[in-house]
Amino acid sequence: MQGREWWRDAVIYQVYPRSFQDSDGDGIGDLKGIIRRLPHIAALGADGIWLSPVFLSPQKDMGYDVSDYCDIDPLFGTLADFDALIARAHELGLKVIIDQVLSHSSDQHPWFRESRSSRDNPKADWYVWADPLPDGSPPNNWHSHFGGPAWEFDATRGQYYLHNFLAAQPDLNFHNPDVQDAILQTCDFWLRRGVDGFRLDTVNYYVHDARLRSNPPAQVRPQVMATDLYGMQQNIHNKNQPENLAFLRRLRQLTDRYGEIMMVGEVGEMGDRSIELMAEYTAGRDHLHMAYSFAMLSPDFTAAHFRRCIEGFQTGAPDGHPYWSFSNHDVPRHPSRWADHAVDHDAMARLSCAMLMAFEGTIGIYQGEELGLPETDLEYHELTDPPALRFWPAVKGRDGCRTPMVWEAEAPHGGFSSVTPWLPVKAPQQARAVDRQESDPESVLNFYRRSIAFRKASPALSGGRTTFLDLPEPVLGFRRSATEQTLTCLFNLSPRPVDFRLSGPADLMGLSAARLAEGLLSLPGNGFAFLHHDGALALHQSTSEAAL
The missing domain is CATH 3.20.20.80 (Glycosidases)
Structure with missing residues (x-):
């Protein structure tokens, strides 16, 4: 580190x-x-x-x-x-x-005020301007995130300008x-x-x-x-x-x-x-x-x-x-x-x-x-x-x-x-x-x-690499490994409890919302566990198994 x-x-x-x-x-x-x-x-x-x-x-x-x-x-x-x-x-x-x-x-920025004033001012190309199509409609079919076309017609220039959000938020022309x-x-x-x-x-x-x-x-x-x-x-x-x-x-x-x-x-x-x-x-x-x-x-x-x-x-x-x-x-x-x-x-x-x-x-x-x-x-x-x-x-x-x-x-x-x-x-x-x-x-x-x-305080969580475990829904599981520490992290993403049988010794870290007794890990609904273990470990949930 x-x-x-x-x-x-x-x-x-x-x-x-x-x-x-x-x-x-x-x-x-x-x-x-x-x-x-x-x-x-x-x-x-x-x-x-x-x-x-x-x-x-x-x-x-x-x-x-x-x-x-x-x-x-x-x-x-x-x-x-x-x-x-x-x-x-x-x-x-x-x-x-x-x-x-x-x-x-903003359309109140001095850059845009100058840009919209004419087609030949020094900042005329600082925003995205385009002529109407022959029928007067916008130059293409792009939409704004906030509803309607991404183009607003400006009567002074007789052109449309691009706005991906509000019409009051004209897009700058980064090609310039x-x-x-x-x-x-x-x-x-x-x-x-x-x-x-x-x-x-x-x-x-x-x-x-x-x-x-x-x-x-x-x-x-x-x-x-x-x-x-x-x-x-x-x-x-x-x-x-x-x-x-x-x-x-x-x-x-x-x-x-x-x-x-x-x-x-x-x-x-x-x-x-x-x-x-x-x-x-x-x-x-x-x-x-x-x-x-x-x-x-x-x-x-x-x-x-x-x-x-x-x-x-x-x-x-x-x-x-x-x-x-x-x-x-x-x-x-x-x-x-x-x-x-x-x-x-x-x-x-x-x-x-x-x-x-x-x-x-x-x-x-x-x-x-x-x-x-x-x-x-x-x-x-x-x-x-x-x-x-x-x-x-x-x-x-x-x-x-x-x-x-x-x-x-x-x-x-x-x-x-x-x-x-x-x-x-x-x-x-x-x-x-x-x-x-x-x-x-x-x-x-x-x-x-x-x-x-x-x-x-955890070397594994502050700098360790992540390896995911093949666990069935609704449990998210992964290992964080650093030189000084390995943690197995388990999260129950449902309101229903889930139990796992551990194949070897592990310690439940203090932050966990789970219970570990005699090799049985119980995750309550929305529970989570941080397991510290030195060697290989496996989890068994009914017929499912994941190697750690």
């Missing part, structure tokens, strides 16, 4: 700034509020934070529509506040990763080297301010097919949302282009000049293709340091699914590095998402934590996950998320996982703000406040702290 990069096997805590802590009484979280609560993250045992966007923005998509890449939105504070956050985080031993939204900007240079300069701005890495939003969307070819229909149609036409195509021309890797090489060359900077890319893709892209984007030492996809952020909850994700990455990028997480600001919180497989809510929260901390790679956790927060049920008048506002009730949107962090069970709005916050704090969430869980040794919060500490 000596000389190993800090980010390998690290635990990164995602902060959603709007919802973490309000310090100025406007109902919206801010940088000073984050600074106040950094000790909570450090006490959890995290190694760093991923800060969702705080850049200047009209906030049409909650900061993922950037109008100035090199300034802080007054909603969140100032550049001086940002510098103070970096300094305080570093004092506490926390790295700071910032969210970079490079594939598209001047665009790449400008983006790299903005990244350099933050590196010089002392950030420790970048989380790269929609990293596989930077480059589009220059010929603007239409996508073919999907062979299967796994629509992400009930009204999402995007999933009805094979999205092969609007993203995932080979030129993307050339830009990532340029970005890696920049970050390498600053020492141990880490880049993790969000691969916006579903299914097996997402794992392939994770592997492709992290292979070698001149692309991303690591990547994650929506594969583990999905409703899928089977041993076969998790094994397929991890083994697929191992096979595709044996020298690459993964980043695994179960929740973030874009998907329903996982204890609610997987509720059909749970004994109860807390059992699922503990099982998923134990499983995540046993995975090989870097681990991401989302604010409130350590409290076992459930998804918040919202009414239409409480919504802010554009897809939900447009397609309700078929689409619930992302607001349910973005409601404020709860710090104090008896304080108004959970101690998040002194005024009504931008999204409501409701009773099921407030009941799980930090102060209520601090004093309960059996709370989800304290389980997360023990799990992270267990991972860090």
Whole structure:
């Protein structure tokens, strides 16, 4: 482990700034509020934070529509506040990763305002413009993630511009080297301010097919949302282009000049293709340091699914590095998402934590996950998320996982703000406040702290290699092996108990939720076990057998 990069096997805590802590009484979280609560993250045992966007923005998509890449939105504070956050985080031993939204900007960005002003201005080709077809329709059949065509007609230029998300988020033209240079300069701005890495939003969307070819229909149609036409195509021309890797090489060359900077890319893709892209984007030492996809952020909850994700990455990028997480600001919180497989809510929260901390790679956790927060049920008048506002009730949107962090069970709005916050704090969430869980040794919060500490103290979990076991559903089993230690990790993904007979001696590690007596290992519903053994061992469950 000596000389190993800090980010390998690290635990990164995602902060959603709007919802973490309000310090100025406007109902919206801010940088000073984050600074106040950094000790909570450090006490959890995290190694760093991923800060969702705080850049200047009209906030049409909650900061993922950037109008100035090199300034802080007054909603969140100032550049001086940002510098103070970096300094305080570093004092506490926390790295700071910032969210970079490079594939598209806000339509209020000065670059786009100039680009749309005419067809012959200096930035006319900085965004993706195309003439209408002879009948006036868009140049191809590409869809937006947020509903409707991915093209918006602009009357000034008499052309369409590309937007993979909102019409207020036009896509930059990465085929133009001047665009790449400008983006790299903005990244350099933050590196010089002392950030420790970048989380790269929609990293596989930077480059589009220059010929603007239409996508073919999907062979299967796994629509992400009930009204999402995007999933009805094979999205092969609007993203995932080979030129993307050339830009990532340029970005890696920049970050390498600053020492141990880490880049993790969000691969916006579903299914097996997402794992392939994770592997492709992290292979070698001149692309991303690591990547994650929506594969583990999905409703899928089977041993076969998790094994397929991890083994697929191992096979595709044996020298690459993964980043695994179960929740973030874009998907329903996982204890609610997987509720059909749970004994109860807390059992699922503990099982998923134990499983995540046993995975090989870097681990991401989302604010409130350590409290076992459930998804918040919202009414239409409480919504802010554009897809939900447009397609309700078929689409619930992302607001349910973005409601404020709860710090104090008896304080108004959970101690998040002194005024009504931008999204409501409701009773099921407030009941799980930090102060209520601090004093309960059996709370989800304290389980997360023990799990992270267990991972860090275990040579096998912090740096060992993974070998999967051929166990029947619903049990996920694998071995983590390091020179100093071998652990067998077993997870019961169902509410029904499962028993195994062990063929040899083994010790049950303290974090386990299982019973071992006279060679019989009993996993309760949603139970899990970490077994330490020196020699060969076999598991027998009825007629099934797996060699360890």
